[in-house]
Amino acid sequence: MTLTMLVACQEKTTDTQVLAKVEAAQNDAAAEDGRIKCALAGSDAFQRVCTIDRETGDRGLILTVHHPDGGFRRLLVTKDGRGVVAADGAEPARVAIVDVNEIEVALGNDTYRLPAMVKK
The missing domain is CATH 1.10.1200 (Non-ribosomal Peptide Synthetase Peptidyl Carrier Protein; Chain A)
Incomplete structure (x- = not known):
């Protein structure tokens, strides 16, 4: 830098x-x-400031997306083509395809751009 x-x-x-x-x-x-783009707290501006931890458990692969302020969201990677779902909490994850190598996941007022393999 x-x-x-x-x-x-x-x-x-x-x-x-x-x-x-x-x-x-x-x-x-x-x-x-290891940082990903995210738009937090209702912002429309994406910044590459969030990080991801990956952990495999009994339910499958869990992604924990960490915010720079200490907040985080947990996502469960699905095997049925949906991409990811909220791993816990009452808010559903909304997933949209951005590119063949990227999806956008909105959860509450936070939105993340995650690397992904989109199958056609």
Whole structure:
């Protein structure tokens, strides 16, 4: 991240291509760091600030999505093509396909972009 910031600081004029490259590099670094995109508390703006823990239990694979403020949501990965469902709680998970490698999961006022393999 330091290298990309230095590159941006060396530019004397605002160049959208340089800014796009810096943003892409930061996004790649965050993805490699295990963070996913999420929009929390009703926000429409996705940021790569949430993390995921995976745990296999008697019900199957449980994903625990951690928020930067300490909050979290638990999702159960299904085997019936739905993607994920809420692992606990009264709020249902709403799943939408974003891309062939990504789904969007809304649970309450929080929305997550999760990597997935979408079968056609």
